[in-house]
Amino acid sequence: MDARPFGRYQLLDSLGHDDGIQLFRAYDTATARTVALKLLPPHLVQDRRFAEPFEREAHSALALNDPSAMPIHCFGEIDGWWYLESPLDPWLAPTADRRALRYVALVGSVVLLVALLVLVGVQLRSASDQERNQLAVQTASPNPTQPSEVPAPDTADGDEFQQAAGRLALDLTTTSPETIDADVQRVLDASTGIFHDDFEKRSKGFADVVRQSGSTSTGDVEATAVELMSGNSATVLAAIAVTTRNAASPNQEPRKWRMRITVQRQSGKILASNIEFFP
Amino acid sequence: MRNRAPSHRLWWTAVAAVLIACVAVGLTAIVLSLKSGGSTSSQGESTAQPAQPTKPAPPDRDVITSTGSDAAAAILSYRAQTVDADLARAERYLTGEFLETFTRLADSTVIPGAQQKSISVEATVSAIGVSSATDSSAQLLLFINQTTTVGTQPPSEVTNSVRMHLVKVGSQWLVDQFEPL
Numbered sequence: 001m002d003a004r005p006f007g008r009y010q011l012l013d014s015l016g017h018d019d020g021i022q023l024f025r026a027y028d029t030a031t032a033r034t035v036a037l038k039l040l041p042p043h044l045v046q047d048r049r050f051a052e053p054f055e056r057e058a059h060s061a062l063a064l065n066d067p068s069a070m071p072i073h074c075f076g077e078i079d080g081w082w083y084l085e086s087p088l089d090p091w092l093a094p095t096a097d098r099r100a101l102r103y104v105a106l107v108g109s110v111v112l113l114v115a116l117l118v119l120v121g122v123q124l125r126s127a128s129d130q131e132r133n134q135l136a137v138q139t140a141s142p143n144p145t146q147p148s149e150v151p152a153p154d155t156a157d158g159d160e161f162q163q164a165a166g167r168l169a170l171d172l173t174t175t176s177p178e179t180i181d182a183d184v185q186r187v188l189d190a191s192t193g194i195f196h197d198d199f200e201k202r203s204k205g206f207a208d209v210v211r212q213s214g215s216t217s218t219g220d221v222e223a224t225a226v227e228l229m230s231g232n233s234a235t236v237l238a239a240i241a242v243t244t245r246n247a248a249s250p251n252q253e254p255r256k257w258r259m260r261i262t263v264q265r266q267s268g269k270i271l272a273s274n275i276e277f278f279p
Numbered sequence: 280m281r282n283r284a285p286s287h288r289l290w291w292t293a294v295a296a297v298l299i300a301c302v303a304v305g306l307t308a309i310v311l312s313l314k315s316g317g318s319t320s321s322q323g324e325s326t327a328q329p330a331q332p333t334k335p336a337p338p339d340r341d342v343i344t345s346t347g348s349d350a351a352a353a354i355l356s357y358r359a360q361t362v363d364a365d366l367a368r369a370e371r372y373l374t375g376e377f378l379e380t381f382t383r384l385a386d387s388t389v390i391p392g393a394q395q396k397s398i399s400v401e402a403t404v405s406a407i408g409v410s411s412a413t414d415s416s417a418q419l420l421l422f423i424n425q426t427t428t429v430g431t432q433p434p435s436e437v438t439n440s441v442r443m444h445l446v447k448v449g450s451q452w453l454v455d456q457f458e459p460l
Contacts, residue, residue, distance in 0.1 A: 017436045162410070222460045223442050225408030225420035237408040237420050239440035239460045256460070258422050258440055260406060278405060278422050278438070 003027065007078035009037060020044050021054070028085070035085050042080035053253060054082055158226040158234050164190070164270035165236035165261040166221045172275070173219025173242045173257065180207045192264070192271035217244045220254070233264035233273075339452070343412060346372070346452045347419045347443055348404045354381070354457065355402030355425060362393040374446065374453035399428045410442075417452070419443045 003010035009026040015036065016023050021044075026037040044050040076083060168190050175183040184203045188196060210217075220241045227235040238261060241254040258278035263270050350372035357365035366385040373381055392398060402425045410418040421441045428434045444456035 019437070020435065022435070159411075223410060223420045223440065225410040225418075227406060227408040235408075237406050237422065239420060239422075241460075256440065258406075258438070 006037070006039075006081070006083075009035075009083075011037070020050060026085075038084040038086070040082040045077075045080065045082050051082070054084070158229045158236070160270060161226060161229065161234040161263050162224040162236055165234075165238055165263050165272065166224045168261060168263075168272045168275075169224075169238040169240050169257075169259055170219050170221050173217055173240055175210055176216040177211045177214055180210045190272060192266060193273040195272060195274050215244055217242055219257075227260065233262065236261045236263060339414075339417075339447075340409060340412065343409065343417045343445060343452055344407050344419065347417075347421065347445060347454070348407050350445075350454045351404055351407075351421050351423060351441060351443065351457075352402050354454070355423065356400055357389075357393060358399045359393045359397045362390050366390065372454050374448055375455040377455050377457055397430045401426045405438075415447045417445045419445065 003012055005011075006024075006026065008030045009028055011024045011026050012034070013025050014022065015025055020041065022039045022041070024037045024039065026035055027033075028035050040050060040054050168187065171183065171186045171190060184199075184207055188200055188203070191199060220243075222239045222241055224236055224238045227237050229235075238259045240257040240259065242257055243254045260276040260278070261272050262274035263272050265271075350369075353365075353369035353372055357369075366381075366389065370378060370382060370385075402423055404421050405424050406422040408420050410420055412418070419442070421443060423439055423441055425437045425439070426434045427437065440460040442456075442458045442460060443454055444458075445452045446455050447453075
């Protein structure tokens with residue numbers, strides 16, 4: 001892969017993009033270390049809608065000095081491009097899911113989103129393909145271990161599955177430091193299987209981050225739709241706008257999240273067994 | 280939460296700015312911004328879906344999703360060299376007011392822009408689902424990834440979600456609403 005020069009950096013490879021903002025893995029020739037660079041192209045620098053959040057992030061990240069926030073090494077301008085330099089993702093573990101990590105890096109210093117993705121999203125995404133295969137198998141041949149008193153198939157559009165998935169998406173994205181324990185419990189009550197167990201295991205860390213950061217997050221489910229449906233399980237797509245606020249950055253623009261939630265009917269309740277985030 | 284229309288629009292304007300950044304025209308941006316600015320306000324959250332008839336799944340479900348997926352890719356993709364034909368092909372998926380809006384924008388703005396600035400856009404549908412469906416209409420949710428190339432600049436990518444409404448006209452499913460989220 002050819003490195004592209006950018007001031008004192010060498011751009012090594014692209015880690016993703018978010019609404020015009022580009023993220024690169026880069027080599028800093030001044031400090032001889034590999035870093036993450038977030039770039040705002042010149043034509044967006046002139047646009048306050050893009051420039052302001054970028055500035056805010058730079059300043060709030062520097063001022064915040066919160067160990068759980070994405071630390072920012074430095075920021076500035078090269079050839080009209082604005083850049084933010086941060087360490088390559090500190091959570092980057094060899095086994096972790098790369099796409100989710102890209103997303104973590106993209107959301108930058110938005111503490112809560114980072115926490116959520118690290119604690120919930122990262123370890124879940126890898127299970128997704130298996131889960132979907134399982135669903136396909138279930139569709140083909142009814143699983144004999146499923147409870148036999150399963151009610152008749154849902155309405156045409158899986159309304160109940162959509163409602164359950166939408167509620168979970170809302171619960172997952174609506175949290176505040178004051179209510180975090182109850183917030184976590186709501187998600188646990190509405191989930192099952194590996195997702196439930198993983199979330200439970202990580203919920204303390206998640207709650208700690210939310211409390212430390214003082215971040216309040218509000219989710220707004222904009223749409224849901226059934227992707228696949230068998231008799232007692234379904235995958236549901238959900239588009240969610242998430243607004244996060246804390247003292248350092250009170251007026252964040254909503255972030256658009258795209259999720260695939262696997263839900264299944266279990267003893268009369270519909271519970272979530274997996275969540276994937278689309279970058 | 281209810282009055283999110285302004286930020287909603289702002290967000291879309293931002294996405295639009297990305298697409299039309301170096302240029303002045305990105306088909307998607309304009310089509311979508313018009314659509315989202317002009318019409319249906321923010322109705323239909325998952326918790327407030329319109330009541331649906333409780334009938335068995337329409338046999339057309341696969342037809343609906345494959346048509347929706349093809350339509351979205353056609354509406355949002357074109358090559359600078361073949362933009363005329365590409366958009367004419369996309370029009371075959373459309374009906375009603377959306378067809379008129381789309382056609383007008385294609386002719387007045389998108390086609391000349393794409394040709395002058397050498398813009399190509401490629402959209403892929405990464406996921407599609409059915410929010411509601413009857414025998415004669417359907418609401419879909421699509422997750423879309425788009426790669427835009429302007430001249431010789433490196434391609435830029437945008438992801439978004441789209442709510443699409445289809446109606447059955449004769450034996451054919453056609454798109455009559457297309458709304459970014």
